[in-house]
Amino acid sequence: xxxxxxxxxxxxxxxxxxxxxxxxxxxxxxxxxxxxxxxxxxxxxxxxxxxxxxxxxxxxxxxxxxxxxxxxxxxxxxxxxxxxxxxxxxxxxxxxxxxxxxxxxxxxxxxxxxxxxxxxxxxxxxxxxxxxxxxxxxxxxxxxxxxxxxxxxxxxxxxxxxxxxxxxxxxxxxxxxxxxxxxxxxxxxxxxxxxxxxxxxxxxxxxxxxxxxxxxxxxxxxxxxxxxxxxxxxxxxxxxxxxxxxxxxxxxxxxxxxxxxxxxxxxxxxxxxxxxxxxxxxxxxxxxxxxxxxxxxxxxxxxxxxxxxxxxxxxxxxxxxxxxxxxxxxxxxxxxxxxxxxxxxxxxxxxxxxxxxxxxxxxxxxxxxxxxxxxxxxxxxxxxxxxxxxxxxxxxxxxxxxxxxxxxxxxxxxxxxxxxxxxxxxxxxxxxxxxxxxxxxxxxxxxxxxxxxxxxxxxxxxxxxxxxxxxxxxx
Amino acid sequence: xxxxxxxxxxxxxxxxxxxxxxxxxxxxxxxxxxxxxxxxxxxxxxxxxxxxxxxxxxxxxxxxxxxxxxxxxxxxxxxxxxxxxxxxxxxxxxxxxxxxxxxxxxxxxxxxxxxxxxxxxxxxxxxxxxxxxxxxxxxxxxxxxxxxxxxxxxxxxxxxxxxxxxxxxxxxxxxxxxxxxxxxxxxxxxxxxxxxxxxxxxxxxxxxxxxxxxxxxxxxxxxxxxxxxxxxxxxxxxxxxxxxxxxxxxxxxxxxxxxxxxxxxxxxxxxxxxxxxxxxxxxxxxxxxxxxxxxxxxxxxxxxxxxxxxxxxxxxxxxxxxxxxxxxxxxxxxxxxxxxxxxxxxxxxxxxxxxxxxxxxxxxxxxx
Numbered sequence: 109x110x111x112x113x114x115x116x117x118x119x120x121x122x123x124x125x126x127x128x129x130x131x132x133x134x135x136x137x138x139x140x141x142x143x144x145x146x147x148x149x150x151x152x153x154x155x156x157x158x159x160x161x162x163x164x165x166x167x168x169x170x171x172x173x174x175x176x177x178x179x180x181x182x183x184x185x186x187x188x189x190x191x192x193x194x195x196x197x198x199x200x201x202x203x204x205x206x207x208x209x210x211x212x213x214x215x216x217x218x219x220x221x222x223x224x225x226x227x228x229x230x231x232x233x234x235x236x237x238x239x240x241x242x243x244x245x246x247x248x249x250x251x252x253x254x255x256x257x258x259x260x261x262x263x264x265x266x267x268x269x270x271x272x273x274x275x276x277x278x279x280x281x282x283x284x285x286x287x288x289x290x291x292x293x294x295x296x297x298x299x300x301x302x303x304x305x306x307x308x309x310x311x312x313x314x315x316x317x318x319x320x321x322x323x324x325x326x327x328x329x330x331x332x333x334x335x336x337x338x339x340x341x342x343x344x345x346x347x348x349x350x351x352x353x354x355x356x357x358x359x360x361x362x363x364x365x366x367x368x369x370x371x372x373x374x375x376x377x378x379x380x381x382x383x384x385x386x387x388x389x390x391x392x393x394x395x396x397x398x399x400x401x402x403x404x405x406x407x408x409x410x411x412x413x414x415x416x417x418x419x420x421x422x423x424x425x426x427x428x429x430x431x432x433x434x435x436x437x438x439x440x441x442x443x444x445x446x447x448x449x450x451x452x453x454x455x456x457x458x459x460x461x462x463x464x465x466x467x468x469x470x471x472x473x474x475x476x477x478x479x480x481x482x483x484x485x486x487x488x489x490x491x492x493x494x495x496x497x498x499x500x501x502x503x504x505x506x507x508x509x510x511x512x513x514x515x516x517x518x519x520x521x522x523x524x525x526x527x528x529x530x531x532x533x534x535x536x537x538x539x540x541x542x543x544x545x546x547x548x549x550x551x552x553x554x555x556x557x558x559x560x561x562x563x564x565x566x567x568x569x570x571x572x573x574x575x576x577x578x579x580x581x582x583x
Numbered sequence: 584x585x586x587x588x589x590x591x592x593x594x595x596x597x598x599x600x601x602x603x604x605x606x607x608x609x610x611x612x613x614x615x616x617x618x619x620x621x622x623x624x625x626x627x628x629x630x631x632x633x634x635x636x637x638x639x640x641x642x643x644x645x646x647x648x649x650x651x652x653x654x655x656x657x658x659x660x661x662x663x664x665x666x667x668x669x670x671x672x673x674x675x676x677x678x679x680x681x682x683x684x685x686x687x688x689x690x691x692x693x694x695x696x697x698x699x700x701x702x703x704x705x706x707x708x709x710x711x712x713x714x715x716x717x718x719x720x721x722x723x724x725x726x727x728x729x730x731x732x733x734x735x736x737x738x739x740x741x742x743x744x745x746x747x748x749x750x751x752x753x754x755x756x757x758x759x760x761x762x763x764x765x766x767x768x769x770x771x772x773x774x775x776x777x778x779x780x781x782x783x784x785x786x787x788x789x790x791x792x793x794x795x796x797x798x799x800x801x802x803x804x805x806x807x808x809x810x811x812x813x814x815x816x817x818x819x820x821x822x823x824x825x826x827x828x829x830x831x832x833x834x835x836x837x838x839x840x841x842x843x844x845x846x847x848x849x850x851x852x853x854x855x856x857x858x859x860x861x862x863x864x865x866x867x868x869x870x871x872x873x874x875x876x877x878x879x880x881x882x883x884x885x886x887x888x889x890x891x892x893x894x895x896x897x898x899x900x901x902x903x904x905x906x907x908x909x910x911x912x913x914x915x916x917x918x919x920x921x922x923x924x925x926x927x928x929x930x931x932x933x934x935x936x937x938x939x940x941x942x943x944x945x946x947x948x949x950x951x
Contacts, residue, residue, distance in 0.1 A: 450911050452878035453891045453932035457909060460649040467627035468656045480879035 113137045113197060117296035119303035121155045121315035124148065130321075132296055137200040139296045141321035146331040152318045153339050156286035157260060163312040164284050169229065169239050175313050176278055177222040179305040184217050190305050194298060198270045201297055204404060204445040209270060211442065212403060212558075216271050219562035220278055228563035229282065232573040239284060242581050250583050255576040257283025258341030258368075264324065264355050266346035266372075267294025268406045274302045275562070275571075276344060277317065283575045288336055289319045292347070296321055325354040337362035342575055346372040370574055372567050375408035375525035376495065378517075379554055380510050380539065381427060382531025383420030389430050392530050395555025396427075397434035399528055400483075401442050402558035405498040408525045408566075409550070409557050412496040413503040415513045424506035425473055428487035432475030435483040435500060444482050444500050454497050455481035462486045493520055510535070514542045521547035525567070530554040591617045592686045595870070595900045599692045602869035607897070611642035611872075614897060614904050621660035625903060642872055643922070647893045647907035650842045653680035658903045661685035667725035669841045682725065682842050685901035693845045693898035694732050697868045701848035702771065702802055702835055703737055704856050709798075711742035712759055714774025714782070720748060725841045726804065730773060751778050753785045760793045760827070769798035772827070775805040779823070786826045793827050800833035800852060838865055838928060843906060844898030845871050850925060864915045864925040870897040872922035875914045886916035889929060895922075 117139040120126065126142035144152075164172075182188045191213075198209045218224075229236040233255055235243055242252035261280045265273035273289060277299055280287040289299045299319045306314035322329040337343055337359045345355035352371040359369045379399065385392045399411050414431070416424035447455070459476055462484075466472040471489030483500040491505050493516050507513055510531065517524060524547040529536045540551045549568040550560065563571040591613060598610055616636035619626050629635060629646045639645055652658065653669070663683035670679075684690055703709075713730050721727040727744075734742050745752045745759075763770045772779075779801075786792065801823065806816075820831050832855035839846035847865040854861055867873050874883055875890040884890035892910040899906070912928040914921070 447879075449878060449889045449891075450930055450933035453909070453911060456878045456891065457649050457651065457907070457932050460647075460907060461651050461655070463631060464624065464628050464648060464652045465655060467631060468624040469627075 111136075113200075115139045115197060115297055115300075117141045117291055117300045117319070117321060119300045119307070119314070119317060119319040120152060121159060121318060124152050124155060132293055134197075134201045137197050139201070141291070141296060144320060144322060144332055146335045149320075149332050149335045152320075153260065153286075153288070153335070156288070156316055156318055159312060159315045160259060160284070160286035164281070164286070164316045167284065167313075169237055169282070172282060172284070172313070173222045173225055175306070175310050176220065176225065176281065178309045179302065180217050180220045182305055182308075183302070184214060190301060194271075194301055197297060198295075199445070202267075202270050202295055202445070203447065204270065204406075205443040207442045208401070208403060208445065212269070213271055215559050216269075216274075219560070220274070224562045225278070225282065228571055232563065232570045233576075239282070239576070242579075245580065252581040252583065254579055254581075255283075255573075256579055257285040257576050260286040260288065260340050261342040261344065261575065262288040262290065262336045262340040264290045264343070264345035264347065264351075265292050265295075265299060267292030267296070268408075269403055270295055271298045272346070273299040276346070277302060277319075279571055279575060281313065281316065282572055285342070285575070287317045288340070289317065290324065290336075291319060291321050293321070324351065325358075330358075333358045334362045337367075340367070342368045342370070344370040344372070344575075349373040368575075370569065372408075374523055375567065376520060376523050377409050377411050377526040377528070377557060378493070378513075378524075379411040379414040379528040379557070380513060380531070381414055381416040381424075381554065382510055382529070382535055383417040384532050384535075385530035385554075386416070386420035386422040386427060389422050389427060390434075392554065393427060393430035393434045395530065395553070396431050396528075397438050398442075398555055399557040400431075400435065400500055400502050401438045401444070404445050404500055405496065405502075407558065409560060410498065411502065411528060411557060412498075413494060413505060415491075415505050415507045415510065417510050418506050418508055424504060425487045428473065428485050428504035429475060431502070431504060432483070432485040435485065436477065439477070439482055447481070447499060451497075451499065452481050455484065455499055455501055458497050458501060459484045459486075462488070491516060493517060510539055511542060514546050517546045517548075524548045526550040526552065526557055526560075528552055528554040528557040592689060592900055595897045596686075596689055596692050598897065599689070599696075599870045607870065607872065608642055610897060611645065611895060611904065612636070612639065614900050615639060615642075615645045617900070618660055618903060622658055622903070624656055625658060642895050642905075643874065645895065645905040647895075647905040648903045649907045650680070650840060650909065653682055653842045654678050657681065657683060659683035659685065660901050663901070665728070666723070667728065667841045668723040670724070680841055682902060684844065689898055689900060690728070690844050691732050693868070693870065693896075694729050695736055697846060697848065698729075698733050699737070700868075701850070701853050701866065702773075702800060704853045705798075707769065707798060708737070708739045709769055709771040709800075710740065710759075710763070711738040711771045711773060712756060713742070713744045714746060714751065714756070714772065714778040715744060716746045717744040720744070720746065726775070726839070729839070729846070733773075745774075746778060751781055753782060756782060757786075757791065760795065763795060763799070764793055767796045769796045769800075771799070772801035772829075774803065776803045776819070777805065779803050780819070783822050783826050787822075792825065795828045798833075799827075799829055800835065801827070801829055802835045802837050802848075804837035804839060836863075836865075840908070842899075842902075843894060843896050845894075845896045847871075847873075847926075861917070862915070864917075864927045866925050867923050869923075871895065873914075873924075873926055874922060875912060875926060883921055884913065886914045886924065889913050891932065892926065892928070 128143040129140045132139045182190050199206045238255045242254045245251040245253040263276040303317050303319050322332045343359040345352045352373040416427045462474045473487040475485040477483050486503045527543050527548045549565050632646050634646050663685050664687045665684050667682045668679045715727050718731045745756045820834050832851050835849045835852050850866050872895040874893040877890050892908045892912050894906045909932040910928050911930045912926050915925040917925050
């Protein structure tokens with residue numbers, strides 16, 4: 109790795125050319141992004157709209173699904189040069205370990221296969237071809253209905269999970285919308301690489317996409333945001349609450365009132381371990397450890413803590429110990445990534461604080477990697493919901509009954525995303541009712557938290573249906 | 584027992600007053616043994632790390648306690664003469680850190696020579712204009728306690744405090760500065776960065792500037808911790824220079840904390856008066872050692888490489904000597920042995936990098 113690897117984090121439709129670039133550096137990897145003017149961006153949008161009108165709007169959903177599937181297949185093929193490139197550079201860009209990147213990409217992209225996307229379209233729209241033509245709305249057949257996507261969508265992407273932006277790109281294309289993807293400076297590469305993949309499959313589809321970057325929220329980007337938002341019928345933003353709010357405000361200034369905005373902000377998840385699951389302590393701990401290790405807890409589906417029910421075959425603190433052992437084992441299989449100094453310092457601090465509380469006689473037990481901050485499990489009797497500093501730092505808290513967790517979530521209601529549960533199915537179903545009312549959007553098995561099926565209700569929303577408008581034809 | 588207690592404090596006091604090469608290490612080990620014996624929580628913390636007076640052979644091996652621990656428990660070896668509280672700006676009133684100090688004479692012994700060496704190396708007698716609350720107003724502030732020690736010992740006539748219960752006395756301060764200019768009498772300004780920032784805003788709005796007499800100087804401390812102010816220290820020093828007429832060689836930043844009996848000061852004024860020209864950095868007094876460690880390996884970082892700051896302060900003899908701070912910095916290669924070399928602070932431990940959809944600890948704590 110003596111020579112820097114130069115990559116392009118953008119994809120622009122021809123004949124657009126840009127001559128100035130900025131470079132983002134990630135150790136030996138450099139990612140180039142174009143410096144755009146409002147005029148160039150306007151030209152890009154005109155070009156996208158032309159191709160959307162002449163090509164994409166006329167494609168059937170099935171045809172689009174086939175093209176996406178062909179691209180996804182290349183990302184899933186271990187020896188494909190595109191897949192190899194992603195695996196080679198994403199560890200540098202994200203700081204995650206190569207093993208986590210490999211597993212993450214495979215699991216994520218498996219969800220974007222044709223069958224899965226088809227099922228989502230059918231489920232969300234009532235019929236998978238509702239984006240192609242008017243179809244009967246009800247049995248009387250006096251009214252037909254269809255879905256129409258935006259002509260153009262701007263997606264402001266997050267960078268916490270590698271490849272996450274590809275989902276926005278796919279959803280946009282499935283609604284037959286032209287697409288501007290503004291990449292995150294934390295992961296500015298995979299959306300462009302996916303666009304490059306599409307160019308090799310069907311350039312006309314790929315040229316309905318522009319992947320680019322601008323310094324979001326900063327004064328110099330204001331004119332670019334105005335152009336993009338003014339012309340987009342839909343603006344989506346994923347990121348920190350602060351970033352999403354800034355985009356929402358900017359979009360509100362530029363979009364007509366009828367323009368749509370979808371924001372995905374800060375979210376937290378948690379795990380619940382029922383007493384019956386403690387019978388097989390090792391399996392429960394294994395599943396929980398995987399949920400913690402995947403993406404080093406950087407995802408909104410990563411558990412911040414586990415509530416473990418008392419009264420089972422093992423004590424909650426035994427679960428904490430078992431979880432620690434599994435995290436230790438995973439350190440070989442799925443090592444944690446590298447951290448910058450301030451983050452590692454924070455983890456060290458959190459662990460030392462728990463150690464001093466333990467020394468002070470509080471009901472706290474710390475299990476941690478012998479060297480460094482690779483993983484930390486803090487068993488803590490205090491039942492309060494506590495956020496984790498992430499990067500494989502997790503708390504385990506005992507609870508008399510899993511239903512007692514519900515009132516503890518009240519303060520976190522606007523931020524809740526997923527709850528993983530290890531318990532019998534009847535209890536999971538019962539608990540799900542209460543969790544749904546408490547604000548949780550996805551309830552799944554422990555061990556599956558990081559494998560959401562495509563179309564899972566992120567922030568409680570539909571994957572495709574929230575992006576379309578409905579048109580009725582009354583006969 | 585009482586006798587033994589007194590003897591360790593007295594030994595430290597003697598060392599601070601007359602630092603002798605080679606005495607820090609044995610004294611640090613004695614203090615560690617004392618704190619290990621006297622503070623049950625600290626003892627158990629050390630035992631869990633398998634560090635005891637029997638197997639610790641150097642000050643660097645003494646287990647460091649996170650400064651945040653002062654919010655959770657009372658780490659003290661004897662009945663305190665005084666308890667200092669942190670200002671508690673970022674968390675609720677129940678989460679203020681408290682530092683119990685059994686012997687204030689130790690505190691005083693550490694404050695005076697260090698302040699003198701870095702702010703009054705020329706032994707000037709200056710009127711001190713202090714931008715903190717008075718001891719009456721801020722009875723629990725360690726900074727005020729320190730300023731009061733310094734004011735009584737070194738402050739010229741009419742030295743005093745400019746933060747009142749109504750806030751910073753902007754007019755009073757302006758008046759005092761004008762007097763200083765008129766009578767050509769140099770002054771020392773000392774206080775918290777936020778108060779200076781406020782005063783600079785006030786002056787800039789009114790296009791008011793001062794040409795303070797030569798020899799005037801200032802000490803600021805605290806920075807913008809926990810505030811949403813984006814201003815680099817060089818920008819800030821430039822503003823001090825422009826508005827107050829104090830050259831950057833006479834602007835000394837202090838770095839201290841409630842949890843620590845000793846302070847650190849910038850080298851600039853002492854260097855200037857000694858004809859030295861070195862980049863701005865913090866100096867380590869002889870009774871303190873500072874390590875910059877890699878948070879993963881806990882080994883010393885080479886000069887210039889960032890790490891966590893750990894201080895070992897003998898003036899903390901009555902509480903905990905070894906402190907793990909949340910500050911990030913690097914040591915300066917100044918030829919001194921590791922621990923005694925100067926350092927600079929570059930930031931704080933974070934959980935603060937805004938990444939994706941996972942929520943940040945601090946943000947939600949602030950929202951609570």
